[in-house]
Amino acid sequence: MFQCLLPFKWHGENQKREKGEKMKILSKLKKLTIIQETYKLLFTLVGLLPADRKLVMFESYLGKQYSCNPRAIYEYMRVNKPEYKLYWSIDSRYTETFKELDIPYIKRFSIKWLFCMARAGYWVTNSRMPLWIPKPKHTVYLQTWHGTPLKRLAQDMKEVHMPGTNTEAYKEEFYRESRNWDFLISPNAYSTEIFRRAFQYDKQILETGYPRNDMLLSPEKERLAQEIKRKLKLPMHKKVVLYAPTWRDNQYYEKGRYKFDVQLDLKEMQRELGEDYVILLRMHYLVAENLDLKPFHGFAYDCSNYVDIRDLYLISDLLITDYSSVFFDFANLWRPILFYVYDIEIYRGELRGFYFDLEKNAPGPLVTTTVEIIDYIKTLDLDTHNNQDYQKFHDHFCHFETGESTRKVVGSVFN
Known part of the structure; x- marks a missing residue:
């Protein structure tokens, strides 16, 4: 007879628990407000x-x-x-x-x-x-x-x-x-x-x-790049790919700490590109993930906590990004840029929206799979990648940057 009353008991306990959690949150907010007002x-x-x-x-x-x-x-x-x-x-x-x-x-x-x-x-x-x-x-x-x-x-x-x-x-x-x-x-x-x-x-x-x-336009940039590669203990004979994505507004743990699920198939990339390339992963400063790259030792490096991304630009032969503004800076180096935009419809339509048409104006191709990334890198000629679209992009977005x-x-x- 009493079994039918158990759901009501559980419901009451849940309400008490939720009420208790709300009271804790309100108490913390009240203390924080007092601290802030005192500081002010x-x-x-x-x-x-x-x-x-x-x-x-x-x-x-x-x-x-x-x-x-x-x-x-x-x-x-x-x-x-x-x-x-x-x-x-x-x-x-x-x-x-x-x-x-x-x-x-x-x-x-x-x-x-x-x-x-x-x-x-x-x-x-x-x-x-x-x-x-x-x-x-x-x-x-x-x-x-x-x-x-x-x-x-x-x-x-x-x-x-x-x-x-x-x-x-x-x-x-x-x-x-x-x-x-x-x-x-x-x-x-x-x-x-x-x-x-x-x-x-x-x-x-x-x-x-x-x-x-300014550092990207320095006459010393090649010497600096060699020093940075040695500091990071990267193989000097291999090309460097930098993967630097942005964060997603709706994927988070709490305020100021965002989730990020790396969508690259690093195992496949290592198999196909590992002889000639290494990849550096640089997460956004708001992303709280700790990357486990042990299975990809010698190929993938977590540079999320490296002191300054401008050093990583200097040593990178290719940038892979999504909607991060890093590509505007990297364009000063006249090196190839690839846009890995597996969720572009959601990001553009539901989360942020863009100021311009990325498909038409990006200084590099847009891809949505790791296979496409691998194919692009395999056919890439680092010496002749520049084209009219890249020149147009550079003239429009990098025209103030002269090293001064x-x-x-x-x-x-x-x-």
Whole structure:
């Protein structure tokens, strides 16, 4: 008789469990809000102290890397602007990189960080800052950004599928953040137009090209490439393929940690290409996966945690990507690019949408299977891959990049 009541008992227990979990989440959010408000108050009070106009705080990808445009600007200023005090804002989980390279750093959200950020004359970052950190009036905020947009950005996105937010909140947060920027770097005229609209940004845009790409145009790039290959212990006689995909908004563990299932058949690629090629896998900084490449030892290398992707560009003979903006940068090297777009209909139609027709304008073929990738590489002539379409793409998207971008940015901002 009582068995028929068991489902109701289970249902009641489930409701209690769900209620308990919700209460825990609400409690955490409440504590987080209190911490943030306290930090905001302290930050505001410290900001009333005399500013240090020569103090510059750098940050790359939420403090996770020593890389990208902030790195190029930092390295230029270290040599050419010795009167400035230069520090990196870093996530405390990534201190080893900065220790090994002997880069001066301050841990994000520490007391020292709070004092330096609130008194700094300049902030230089390539991603957004937490909105609960108020920008002092004396601080010049240089937003370098981190790519030419193929995927729709900010106000141009129809729907947002990221965890922890919704479309309206995401766009509002982006709008409030861009109010703080004093300078924004653009890699080309195409990006300038999109940045103005998508970020609703009406202050100064520096049409200089990206500082991070100066290295790709350096007369020393061949020598540097050999050094990097030796550092990574790659076979010097083999060609290098770089696989650098982006993340998927709707595949995640939690806010800021995204899933990625590598769709390449590495076993088949190793069998068909292993004698002449190695492949480097570089996941997006938001992807939380740990790749297990032990079965492909000597052929596939996980370079997701390598300090800066620009080094990987230099040593790569071929780039395979999907919808990542990496191909705009890689095009500066005039090397072949292959687009592995197995989910293009979903990505274009449901997740982000594109600013231009990738099939018509991509500087390389689009493929959807590993077999097609292998066939393309086998028939590839690395010396004669350039064509009229590649030239047209380069003229349109790389026209600001002359190897002088960093000097131009520093000259405009740090007078």
